[in-house]
Amino acid sequence: QKRKTKKADLYKLPPGPKPFPIVGNLLQVGPTSHPHITFTSLSKTYGPIFSLQLGQVTTIVISSQEYAKQLFQNHDLALAGRHEPDATRVEAYHEWSIAWLPPGPRWQTLRRICTTELFTTQRLDSYVSVRKQKVQELLNFISKSAKEGTSVEIGPAAFTTTLNLLSRTIFSTDFTSFDSDSSQDFKKIVEELMVAGGSPNVSDFFPVLTSLDLQGIRRKLKRHNKFFRHVFDEQIDCRIKNRKEGSIACNDLLDVLLDSQFGAKEQEHRQALISVFGDLFIAGTETSTNTVEWAMAELLQNPVTMAKLHDELASVIGLEREMEESDISRLPYLQAVVKETLRLHPPVPFLLPRRAQETVEFGGYLIPEGAKYIQLLVNVWAIGRDETTWPDPLKFRPERFMERDIDFKGRDFELIPFGAGRRICPGMSLAYRMVHLMLGSLLHQFEWKMPEEVAKNGLDMSEKFGVTLAMARHLKAIAIPIPGLYIK
Numbered sequence: 001q002k003r004k005t006k007k008a009d010l011y012k013l014p015p016g017p018k019p020f021p022i023v024g025n026l027l028q029v030g031p032t033s034h035p036h037i038t039f040t041s042l043s044k045t046y047g048p049i050f051s052l053q054l055g056q057v058t059t060i061v062i063s064s065q066e067y068a069k070q071l072f073q074n075h076d077l078a079l080a081g082r083h084e085p086d087a088t089r090v091e092a093y094h095e096w097s098i099a100w101l102p103p104g105p106r107w108q109t110l111r112r113i114c115t116t117e118l119f120t121t122q123r124l125d126s127y128v129s130v131r132k133q134k135v136q137e138l139l140n141f142i143s144k145s146a147k148e149g150t151s152v153e154i155g156p157a158a159f160t161t162t163l164n165l166l167s168r169t170i171f172s173t174d175f176t177s178f179d180s181d182s183s184q185d186f187k188k189i190v191e192e193l194m195v196a197g198g199s200p201n202v203s204d205f206f207p208v209l210t211s212l213d214l215q216g217i218r219r220k221l222k223r224h225n226k227f228f229r230h231v232f233d234e235q236i237d238c239r240i241k242n243r244k245e246g247s248i249a250c251n252d253l254l255d256v257l258l259d260s261q262f263g264a265k266e267q268e269h270r271q272a273l274i275s276v277f278g279d280l281f282i283a284g285t286e287t288s289t290n291t292v293e294w295a296m297a298e299l300l301q302n303p304v305t306m307a308k309l310h311d312e313l314a315s316v317i318g319l320e321r322e323m324e325e326s327d328i329s330r331l332p333y334l335q336a337v338v339k340e341t342l343r344l345h346p347p348v349p350f351l352l353p354r355r356a357q358e359t360v361e362f363g364g365y366l367i368p369e370g371a372k373y374i375q376l377l378v379n380v381w382a383i384g385r386d387e388t389t390w391p392d393p394l395k396f397r398p399e400r401f402m403e404r405d406i407d408f409k410g411r412d413f414e415l416i417p418f419g420a421g422r423r424i425c426p427g428m429s430l431a432y433r434m435v436h437l438m439l440g441s442l443l444h445q446f447e448w449k450m451p452e453e454v455a456k457n458g459l460d461m462s463e464k465f466g467v468t469l470a471m472a473r474h475l476k477a478i479a480i481p482i483p484g485l486y487i488k
């Protein structure tokens with residue numbers, strides 16, 4: 001409902017803690033390293049829609065499925081703008097980023113390329129054997145550790161696989177291997193990017209101070225951008241050279257993007273490619289990896305659930321062949337384990353910040369059009385742990401998804417780890433295949449136990465907050481080949 005904004009309405013904000021002059025509520029919530037938890041407890045006091053004054057930025061936080069439903073069903077377009085953090089403006093990254101552009105023609109073009117070229121069922125099907133091969137390399141690496149009796153760091157191992165899965169799909173090449181440390185350099189940089197991009201930043205709260213870069217976040221991100229630019233430039237230059245020499249087309253995303261025209265100048269075209277590749281690698285690697293790592297951590301703490309999953313995999317797939325992607329639809333308990341993991345540990349705890357593109361009345365409050373200093377956050381982490389929706393919410397109990405037909409595809413607002421509406425994650429279908437195949441294969445071929453010391457002291461489930469939510473310390477686990485497994 002578009003209507004004219006009266007000045008008095010602008011002050012009618014959702015309830016929230018009383019702000020102090022200048023700093024607003026920053027002193028109450030700013031220093032926290034876990035805003036998703038702090039905001040969840042504030043929602044218990046102020047309700048499922050509340051507001052905070054973070055320096056100059058008014059932040060409206062929604063924490064219930066009812067408000068999420070209202071947002072996506074009634075105001076999806078009006079609230080599809082992005083409130084881009086200062087971190088995304090480093091070297092004009094946001095100007096060609098699918099994740100940070102407002103939903104205008106540029107965003108539509110890039111998003112269309114994703115949905116029609118990269119994530120169609122046909123395209124995903126054409127990479128089935130590549131994903132199988134990459135997962136096989138992961139299993140070989142784990143077999144080696146199992147023989148030596150050493151533990152595996154689940155996150156870094158899954159990262160190597162995810163990174164190669166993406167680099168094969170996008171550039172038709174492996175970025176790394178299990179014998180090289182390069183994927184861990186990549187991982188370190190993506191991890192740091194996520195933390196830097198998600199951390200409270202003075203430049204965001206007081207845009208007048210941006211040029212001072214008081215926390216050095218811009219400087220850090222410039223270094224990271226340089227790394228990515230180098231990696232992607234190398235791929236682009238090499239492909240251009242090969243094309244000139246008449247090599248056969250790879251028909252991958254790089255070919256598609258090289259044949260498209262973005263921007264008027266060559267330099268702008270290159271900038272667009274770098275931002276799109278940055279988006280896909282940054283958005284696709286940590287999220288999928290973290291899901292596998294959290295799932296393994298939960299399974300190690302819940303041996304009955306792990307045994308049930310082993311049983312399902314053994315009875316559906318048997319012990320004489322590897323898991324295939326086509327098995328996923330016949331593995332309801334595996335699917336339930338993944339959903340339960342995404343409910344408790346959504347890789348993206350807040351959907352990316354929104355901005356109103358037109359004045360909208362939302363939840364009885366008025367959000368003015370294009371207001372530069374008003375952002376809307378959806379706390380997916382809080383929605384997944386809401387006890388009015390989920391009985392015994394902190395318990396890892398995949399059975400709840402066997403009893404109720406709930407999916408994460410953006411229609412059931414109690415479970416929206418990929419978001420919903422027009423900005424829903426475009427990589428969801430690829431993530432679905434990668435996560436189920438990796439996790440299913442790890443459990444189909446191995447039994448798992450915690451290293452003795454971890455078993456004695458308990459598994460550390462603490463979180464590291466950023467744009468994504470990672471385990472604060474990587475999970476280590478010992479693999480034991482499944483008895484009777486005989487794969488020719």
Ligand code: HEM
Pocket residue numbers: 098099100111166279280281283284285287288291346347348350351352353417418419420422423424425426427428430431435
């Ligand atoms: C378990 C894995 C993943 C999860 C949980 C996840 C989750 C999300 C979420 C919550 C958003 C923001 C939605 C919003 O703000 O409303 C998002 C956006 C995005 N994701 Fe994913 N994602 C995953 C994997 C991937 C993969 C594999 C790719 C691509 C290779 C990808 C590419 C993107 C892109 C490009 C956007 C920006 C979309 C836009 O703003 O229009 N994601 N994702």
